[in-house]
Amino acid sequence: MRKKVYFAASIRGGRADAALYRRMIARIQETDTVLTEHVGSPELSVLEGGRDADAAIYAQDTAWLRECELVIAECTNPSLGVGYELAFAEKLGKPCHVFYDRRRTQLSAMLTGDAYFHIHPYAGEEELFAALDGLLR
């Protein structure tokens, strides 16, 4: 049974890791369904759309958060949106798995300090994908 996954990662906070997001999404799609496939797209706009257009993005993303069975967040690159989405998902009681490269960043205490979240620090993609496989398979 394919699970519905909300994949969360930085968009306007910075796209330095966009190729990594695409590889993670492809791996999740081998066994499950990713509602937010666009997060891995190299062409994704990172510009503000104005409050009306951004309200449509907000409505879609919060609808997907309600629909999903699982949240997987790549948090190496800081992101206001991902922080918001994780708090929103926690309130809905959705299981949340947070991945970050511990060689490249220090994770927020609002995530590491919140016992609700499953935190997966990794060092390199081999560790990351092994943890992801362990979670999904």
Next chain:
Amino acid sequence: MRKKVYFAASIRGGRADAALYRRMIARIQETDTVLTEHVGSPELSVLEGGRDADAAIYAQDTAWLRECELVIAECTNPSLGVGYELAFAEKLGKPCHVFYDRRRTQLSAMLTGDAYFHIHPYAGEEELFAALDGLLR
């Protein structure tokens, strides 16, 4: 009557704007009380403390979010913690004011697209402090 203000800004997401945070906190303190004065300190540690130490930070910050009457967030520098805090404050029904330098960043659609938030784009500190004064006085 002095209001209790929760000032939110990036810590582990990056301290490039720490001096700006300190100036904003000092301005707010002219009329009101800032529960999170440490956010402006240049000596603040940006290292993970391990899950137990980070749990103490999380417990303190969420207690202050419950206690405050108003949230003021400086969001130019992306931050997972600030995104989390804003969603948390929204759920508590606390008024939330989001400031960011529109010349330096594109704000997340999870903030600009959420009609709950009062969004204050600014271009330079003169505009920022005028908006802050308008809000508080």
